[in-house]
Amino acid sequence: xxxxxxxxxxxxxxxxxxxxxxxxxxxxxxxxxxxxxxxxxxxxxxxxxxxxxxxxxxxxxxxxxxxxxxxxxxxxxxxxxxxxxxxxxxxxxxxxxxxxxxxxxxxxxxxxxxxxxxxxxxxxxxxxxxxxxxxxxxxxxxxxxxxxxxxxxxxxxxxxxxxxxxxxxxxxxxxxxxxxxxxxxxxxxxxxxxxxxxxxxxx
Numbered sequence: 617x618x619x620x621x622x623x624x625x626x627x628x629x630x631x632x633x634x635x636x637x638x639x640x641x642x643x644x645x646x647x648x649x650x651x652x653x654x655x656x657x658x659x660x661x662x663x664x665x666x667x668x669x670x671x672x673x674x675x676x677x678x679x680x681x682x683x684x685x686x687x688x689x690x691x692x693x694x695x696x697x698x699x700x701x702x703x704x705x706x707x708x709x710x711x712x713x714x715x716x717x718x719x720x721x722x723x724x725x726x727x728x729x730x731x732x733x734x735x736x737x738x739x740x741x742x743x744x745x746x747x748x749x750x751x752x753x754x755x756x757x758x759x760x761x762x763x764x765x766x767x768x769x770x771x772x773x774x775x776x777x778x779x780x781x782x783x784x785x786x787x788x789x790x791x792x793x794x795x796x797x798x799x800x801x802x803x804x805x806x807x808x809x810x811x812x813x814x815x816x817x818x819x
Contacts, residue, residue, distance in 0.1 A: 620815065620816060620817035620818075621778055621779060621780045621797075621798055621815050621816055621817065622723065622724065622774065622778045622816065622817050623723065623724035623725070623726070623769070623772055623774035623778050623779045623780070624715075624718060624723060624724070624725055624726070624779065624780045624781075624782065624812060624816065625725075625726045625727070625728045625765065625768040625769065625772070625779055625780070625781045625782070625792075625797070626715065626725070626726070626727060626728070626781075626782045626783075627727075627728060627729055627730075627759075627782060627783040627784060627785075627788070627802070628727060628729035628737070629702075629705060629729065629730075629732075630705070630783075630784035630785070630802070631708075631711065631782055631783065631784050631802045631808070632707065632708060632711050632712065632715070632727075633702075633705040633706060633707055633708055634704065634705040634706055634707075634708055635704075635705065635784070636702070636705050636784075637655060638704060638705070639701065639702055639703060639704030639705040640654045640655060640701055641655075642703075642704045643700055643701050643703070643704070644689075647689075647691060649689065649690070653689060654689065654701070657688055657689065661688065663688070664685070664688045667681065667684055667685065667688070669758065671732060671733070671753075672730045672731060672732065672752045672753060672758045673752055673753065673755075673756055673757055673758050674731075674734070674752070674753035674754065674755075674756055675756075678698065678732075678733045678735075681698075681732075681733075682694040682695070682697040682698060685697060698732055698733065698736075701732075702732070702736070707738075708805055710805035710806070710809070711805045711808070711809070712741070712745065714805060714808075714809040714812075715745050715746075716744065716745055718812065718816065719744075719745055719746070719747070723816055723817075724747050724772040724773060724774050725745060725746050725747055725772065726746055726747060726748045726749065726750065726768045726769075726771060726772040727742060727745075727746045727748075727749040727750065727751070727768075728750045728759065728764050728765060728767075728768040728781070729749070729750070729751050729752065730752045730758045730759050731751045731752050731753040731754075733753060734751055734753045734754055737751070747771075747772045747773075748768070748771030748772045749771075750764055750767045750768045750771065752764065755767065759783070759788045759791070760787060760788050760790065760791045761791070762791045762794070762795060764791075765781060765791055765792045765795055765797065766795065768781075769795075769797075775796075776792075776795040776796045776797050777796040777797070779792075779797045779798070780797060780798045780799070780800060780812060780815050780816065781797045781798070781799050781800070782799075782800045782802050782808055782812070783799075783800075783801070783802060784801070784802045784803070786801055789801060798815050800812065800815070
């Protein structure tokens with residue numbers, strides 16, 4: 617049996633919120649685009665991928681990112697683009713309450729998130745749920761850079777080997793695993809919270 621862990625690091629979008637890719641697909645469909653248009657753009661267009669990386673690392677501002685992404689998508693407008701893209705990914709109340717319960721019982725909790733700008737995070741809620749945060753746009757690097765995971769562990773005062781890392785994207789789990797963290801691939805609040813309950817040490 618794996619050793620019990622005493623700390624948990626979680627992604628934000630797609631873990632603490634609803635499915636981001638579902639929200640992106642809905643947006644694209646509403647705009648008359650291929651539902652997978654945004655995902656395919658980032659997957660296959662080198663310039664669009666570089667744009668996303670620069671934005672997530674805080675190297676360009678939202679005011680520059682939105683019109684450039686809009687153009688890449690073939691849209692005639694750009695104001696409010698990010699808000700529209702994320703409109704279908706509301707907070708997941710079950711995850712919020714689950715993480716709050718872990719935090720209240722003394723489990724160290726941290727946020728490790730790639731950001732599309734930094735102003736949309738509910739900072740008061742983050743302060744309630746997490747002992748520390750690592751947001752890519754504030755750090756200048758992004759997952760899957762190992763520094764994101766190392767910094768998350770450091771800021772909550774835990775060794776990587778004591779941590780569980782939760783993310784909805786499988787390729788973001790690999791660096792955490794290599795650092796000695798246990799990992800959980802998030803697909804639903806119920807399954808993730810059950811896995812965390814099994815992995816984390818009892819109070």
